[in-house]
Amino acid sequence: MADPAHEMVQLLTPEGERVEHPDFTFDGSDEDVAGYLRDMVMTRRLDNEATALQRQGELGLWAPCLGQEAAQVGSGRATRAQDVVFPSYREHGVAWTRGVKPVTLLGLFRGVSLGGWDPHANYFAPYAIVIGTQALHGTGYAMGVLNDGAVGTGDPDRDTAVVTYFGDGATSQGDVNEAFVFANSYTAPVVFFCQNNQWAISEPITRQSKIPLYRRADGFGFPGIQVDGNDVLAVHAVTTWALNRARNGEGPALIEAFTYRMGAHTTSDDPTKYRLAEELETWKLKDPIERVKAYLARRGVIDQAWLDDLQAEADDMAAEMRAGCLALPDPDMGDLFDLVYAEQTEHLREQQAEYRAYAASFEEEN
Secondary structure (H helix, E strand, C coil), X not given: CCCCCCXXXXXXXXXXCECCCCCCCCCCCHHHHHHHHHHHHHHHHHHHHHHHHHHCCCCCCCCCCCCCHHHHHHHHCXXXXXXXXXXXXXXXXXXXXXXXXXXXXXXXXHCCCCCCCCCCCCCECCCCCCCCHHHHHHHHHHHHHHHCCCCCCCCCCXXXXXXXXXXXXXXXXXXXXXXXXXXXXXXXXXXXXXXECCEECCEEHHHHCCCCHHHHHHHHCCCEEEEECCCHHHHHHHHHHHHHHHHCCCCCEEEEEECCCCCCCCCCCCHHHCCCHHHHHHHHCCCHHXXXXXXXXXXXXXXXXXXXXXXHHHHHHHHHHHHHHHCCCCCCHHHHHHCCCCCCCHHHHHHHHHHHHHHHHHHHHC
């Protein structure tokens, strides 16, 4: 729910008009905004292609992020190279901004990646499927960052923040609230980024919380703020503020990005069973991509030729993504035993040998 007593941070209206806010500004150029538009269009095309792949039986499941592109791109582009991201299972736009290849995401949902990807490659942790666990993971990592002395040094290339993403439903989980306690107790450099997309599968936010979610931070002793999650400029400005606080040693913050899931919760969900079509039509008028298009077109920064070129680029990316998905090799299941701990235990080594001998027995029969 929006808070009538609080001004939600907005810098770009649904009509594409820039507006002022007393506490937050976006200092980037129109070229930066055009870059964010590209990011959002590419994210939506990635999302649509993955959904199509699932419908065609090439993925076991997919969690669409349709409508949440501004929340993800705006916040993702506010991070620095050394910052670390702990996502849920829907942060495809954040992954894009961190340089994670789309086909890497697909490996998890195709069931061939043995659980995820290298979190050190892009400082982007594997997707957390269990609701809310990543809040604890991110907080623990942030406490480690603090202990390593990588906070408050004044060196922009060293000072590090952690951002962990979750949805409105996850705020009802104990893990998230426990993470809040530890984060503030230890002044951990972590930003909690809640994408309030109004629905925790089929449960509306009005049933989960009697107050706006950002106000929960008050009870844990750190600042919370609500931002228009469909406004990429406002999201970028607010996330930059929160990340800078964390890097400077000022502790955690909670951002509630007020947005809307325009698609299904996952491809196994049918949202028509629990929400009205009129609600969806209302939110379509707040589309995060269309408002940026309107702003940039009015400024003369983009034209139809620019948009056509962008769409062609997105289609080429989707074609490469599809081809890459279909070419993903099946894993060697024996490798699972190497991925449980940083250093394999003797017990696991014995189990691995037993499994490989078992698997080899079928090859001998053939």
